[in-house]
Amino acid sequence: xxxxxxxxxxxxxxxxxxxxxxxxxxxxxxxxxxxxxxxxxxxxxxxxxxxxxxxxxxxxxxxxxxxxxxxxxxxxxxxxxxxxxxxxxxxxxxxxxxxxxxxxxxxxxxxxxxxxxxxxxxxxxxxxxxxxxxxxxxxxxxxxxxxxxxxxxxxxxxxxxxxxxxxxxxxxxxxxxxxxxxxxxxxxxxxxxxxxxxxxxxxxxxxxxxxxxxxxxxxxxxxxxxxxxxxxxxxxxxxxxxxxxxxxxxxxxxxxxxxxxxxxxxxxxxxxxxxxxxxxxxxxxxxxxxxxxxxxxxxxxxxxxxxxxxxxxxxxxxxxxxxxxxxxxxxxxxxxxxxxxxxxxxxxxxxxxxxxxxxxxxxxxxxxxxxxxxxxxxxxxxxxxxxxxxxxxxxxxxxxxxxxxx
Numbered sequence: 001x002x003x004x005x006x007x008x009x010x011x012x013x014x015x016x017x018x019x020x021x022x023x024x025x026x027x028x029x030x031x032x033x034x035x036x037x038x039x040x041x042x043x044x045x046x047x048x049x050x051x052x053x054x055x056x057x058x059x060x061x062x063x064x065x066x067x068x069x070x071x072x073x074x075x076x077x078x079x080x081x082x083x084x085x086x087x088x089x090x091x092x093x094x095x096x097x098x099x100x101x102x103x104x105x106x107x108x109x110x111x112x113x114x115x116x117x118x119x120x121x122x123x124x125x126x127x128x129x130x131x132x133x134x135x136x137x138x139x140x141x142x143x144x145x146x147x148x149x150x151x152x153x154x155x156x157x158x159x160x161x162x163x164x165x166x167x168x169x170x171x172x173x174x175x176x177x178x179x180x181x182x183x184x185x186x187x188x189x190x191x192x193x194x195x196x197x198x199x200x201x202x203x204x205x206x207x208x209x210x211x212x213x214x215x216x217x218x219x220x221x222x223x224x225x226x227x228x229x230x231x232x233x234x235x236x237x238x239x240x241x242x243x244x245x246x247x248x249x250x251x252x253x254x255x256x257x258x259x260x261x262x263x264x265x266x267x268x269x270x271x272x273x274x275x276x277x278x279x280x281x282x283x284x285x286x287x288x289x290x291x292x293x294x295x296x297x298x299x300x301x302x303x304x305x306x307x308x309x310x311x312x313x314x315x316x317x318x319x320x321x322x323x324x325x326x327x328x329x330x331x332x333x334x335x336x337x338x339x340x341x342x343x344x345x346x347x348x349x350x351x352x353x354x355x356x357x358x359x360x361x362x363x364x365x366x367x368x369x370x371x372x373x374x375x376x377x378x379x380x381x382x383x384x385x386x387x388x389x390x391x392x393x394x395x396x397x398x399x400x401x402x403x404x405x406x
Contacts, residue, residue: 007224012231029243048123051078053088053100058107065136077129098122178344222376226283267347274340277368284371309337324350334360336367
């Protein structure tokens, strides 16, 4: 086992130290952080913190209406009353106001409000805060509980047609977290899988493998490389996830009415359970490809086709989201190479039956375990055919030997 960990450590440092990997891994967080900084700067410098005025000819507005229904006004734009339009206009021209609203005397029977500004419109935050102020005034005469309920407005629930998944409209974006996780899987696992393929073929070409095979068995070598790749992928996913989490924490500080997003932790746990064997599976496949070809270019061509087996569900995103329990979707959930992404995509739109989760995970884990053992057999056979690609007959021979040794 010590040799396996030694190979894993070496593989991790070799892949994680590549410039291409560092650019791919750090590029997305840097781009994301840069985007957030630009948005924050635009918000800070474009946000108008001046007060909003109003002229109430209807006599329905009270300055303390928000406090009366229990709202904390310290984050609100200041809202100031004026006796007439002339005084409000003077304050506007003096630069004391962003703008002011005129509430006509017949507002309750004909709800229409006039907004007056100069060169710049009222900021989004100013408009939002003033309409909150208006709603608070319209409900303030009711009992506190009813006033609070009307002020908050309707709370809609979004439910799938099969009735198995329900979420609030405010938390609707949370349903797309599985899709985000699936995209991260595509970028991370398939990218690091490419590094694994390149490592195997390069080590074959420079004959490093011959030295390693004098002290390691194929199983130890393949297992160590798979563990090293797992560490690389977890590092990449962890960095991206941490950046996204920080962005979700910081964004509401600068973006008004930023939607509430709840991370579906149950999905995260299931995702981890599927992520690990999926990574082992693609490692075994890439090692097998590297063992069967004589040069890196050949392996890259074959791996490009193999990548489609993992990316396949992304071509049917709308189908999966629109009908997550269709037999075709269920079949994709059970097939090892497509199960991870399909399960994630279905998770946000339906409740997946337990038996499907158990069966698909067992099939995935079993296939992953077999892929490593098969890769070791093929690799051993490839070392005996140095400089020559393996034939299909030779691969079938390795498969029979793997079955006999299992």
